[in-house]
Each structure stands twice: as structure tokens, then as C-alpha cells.
Amino acid sequence: MGDQASSVRIMLVDNQEFARRGLGLVLADQPDIEVVAEAANGSEAMSLAAALHPEIVLTEARLPDLNGIEMTRNLLRHKDRPKVVIVTSFDSEEYLLGALQAGACGYILKSTKVDELLNAIRAVALGGAVICPCMTQRLIRKMRSRPPLIPGGGARMLDTLSDREFEVLAHISVGKTNSEIAKEMGLTTATIKSHVSSVLAKLRLRDRVQAALVGYEAGVALRGPAGNGHAPTSSSA
Template identity: 40%
Template sequence: MIRVALVDDQPLVRAALQMVIEEAEDLELVGEAGTGAEAVRLAEQAAPDIIVMDIRMPEMDGIEATRQIVAGPSGAQIIVLTTFDDDAYVYGALRAGAAGFLVKDMALEQILDAVRVVAAGDGLLAPAVTRRLIKDFASAQPSQQTEKVRELSGITEREREVLTLIGSGLTNTEIAGRLHISVATAKTYVTRILAKLGARDRVQLVIMAYEAGLVGGPAGTGAK
């Protein structure tokens, strides 16, 4: 059972997600909060596996709440809900350690699927968020690109191919299907890439893929 907490200052958003979570046999709603400060307390008290986190909230925003929760002992993974007007906030949430980014106009079932993906150990970024926000994040740091390309020289061609697909927003299951390998093998590749590149999580791998020009830019060679 995946323990889920909802954090959003709009009760209607929480109510809609609550309804579909309660209908899911593999998900359990363990708490709700309307501010970032409440979210930090909720993470400590309810021990959720996944927190679906809004960004713009009173008292403490979702970025600072994410930072405190990730740094704390709860072990909860954060999925940030955003809109395309929240670019700067999303950059901050990347640095704070969020494991996933979704846009608020996604179908509720897609959000639940994202919860399952992150709970299974995959980071997740909605394709639209990946292509717009992470590309901008990488291009804003050109001084890092040479270093990132040098780091990528330590991975094999197959691992580079997997990294390209990660940068395009594919999950382990989708990577397995694209490369005609098992999901277990795809997970092994991801684990190796994380270790070789010294990345904290899958989101950082997406950033590295963009910084290295594997996807998203004129020099990109990634899947469309």
C-alpha cells in the first residue's frame, strides 16, 4: 500500500485527488495540508511515502517545504504540482530535491499513475515540464556544460542511450520497451548511470542529459 499525503491550499484540488485516491486499491490517503509548514509537520507525523505538493502556498511555499522534508528523516518523496507560470519555482524545487513534476491540468488518473511510478523508485517529469523547464534550467547554466560532457565520457554507449531516454522523460518500463530489454535490466542501467555520474536521483540525470546536449537542444540526439 502506497501512503499518500496531499498538500495544496485549494480545498477543491485536495478533494478531487482525495476522491480518486480513496477509490484506488493500492493507495492510502494518510493526511492533508494547506500550507508548507503544515506539510513539514505532516511528513513527520504521518510518514507518507509520497507527498503531492503544490508550490504557491501561504506561510511556507512548496519549495521550502520540499527542502525541509527531503533533508529530514521521513524519507517521503515529493511530487510537485505546477503550472507553466511557475518556472522559477520549479527550478527551486529541482534544487530542493523533488522527485517528480506534474502540471495541474493533467487527468487525475495520470497523477495517480505518477504516484505509483515515483513510489516504485522512478523520478518523473511530465513531458511538457521536461522539455520546457529543464531545457531552460540547463541553458541558464552554460558554464557547467563542459564539465558535464566530460563526466559523460565515463559511461558506455548503451548507458548514454539510456540517459538520453531518461532525459526525454521516459520511465524504466518505457525505456525497456524502447530498447527491447527487461525492466530489471533498464533499472540496472539507471543505477549504474546514477553511480557513475554521481547523481542524487533521476531528476538530476534529466538535467545532465540536457546540459550535455543529449536532448532538447540543437545538438541533442535524444528521442523525440
């Protein structure tokens, strides 16, 4: 992944120049990451994204003109639909849930270690979703106090999933990437992508982050692949 052609194109958005430049210097040392733009506010970020087409946007949750959640919604209306990860010092379940509902692929605290942040960026680039581990249990508690994404917990809609699709949803719910799921289930990445697409279509969800939220709501992530009456699949294709 060291050549420029395979580098992940990233835009940084943070109104604090020191934080933005510091993160930029860290990412500049990574051969598989290219910082293509920096923005100090949401409006500037929207313009730069339209012109430069970054693959991933790392943004602070609180910005002076357009907060990270609003910006996420706006960015995902674009044809290119960059992946958005909130990187913030704002430790809030409300912001975390709001960001994921808006379509963000992750929520990382600025106190996260550099290696963990880099791993999170690479996981998102591969199609994964990342949540700071210290906030995962708080997210689950918060979700218990809000209306579900699928009315009634989605039990009937979950029953439309095949055993393999249900197992894929269980893996998505704990944040695994397609390649990790493929290795776990003994299938190809292309097959997993097909199953993910089918899960999203059957549950009428926008992306795998919403699928992860639905999995949390339904307890899929807690019960594991054999939950909801579905038998675990074998490792054969």
C-alpha cells in the first residue's frame, strides 16, 4: 500500500489550527495516507470536498458555522459520498448517536492513541465502522432510551435474513470489516460484500453503520451469530 496510487485521500476539518496541523503531520508520515485538504470550518470543507473528492473526511464535531453532524449529512448528499469520521474531544453520547445516524462511519476521541487512530482510519477505508471503545457501552445504554431505527425492534424484518446474512449482521454489529468477516466465515470478500448489500436492502437501511445500530438494538451483537433462532453457518461457501 505504499505507492501514491493506493493512498487513501483524506481531508481534515478542525477550527483549531494546532490540532489540525498536528494530525496532518502524523498522517503525512504514513505511506498509505494522503492529506489532500485542510479546512477550518464546515462551509470551507464542503467546498473543498466538492473540488478535491476526498475518500475520508476526519472532522471535529463542533465547528463554528456548520457542526460535524450537519456537515456529515450534507457531504453524504454528494455523488462521491466520502466516508466521515468524527475525531473530537467532545465526549457525548448525544453527539455520538447523532453522528452515526447522520451517516458517519466512526466517532473517535482526540485522546485516542496514534496507532489506534491510524488503525481506525484504515478500517474505515476498507469499509468498516469504528467507535471509540470507551464509548461503546454508553452508546448501547443511550440507544435503549430512544425509538428504534426499525419499529418494534425490527424482529419481523430480521426474520427475512438468511442464516448467512444474519451472521454477517452480527459481525457488522461489532464493527468488523468485510475482510475480517470473510476470514471469520471462510468466504471471499466479494461474497461478504454481496451479503452486506442484501442485508441493507432487506432491512431498508442506508449503510453498514445503520446496520450496526440495528444490530445493537436487536441484541444481535450481544447474542452472536446464532441469535434470533438462526443457526450459525458452516465455513463452506
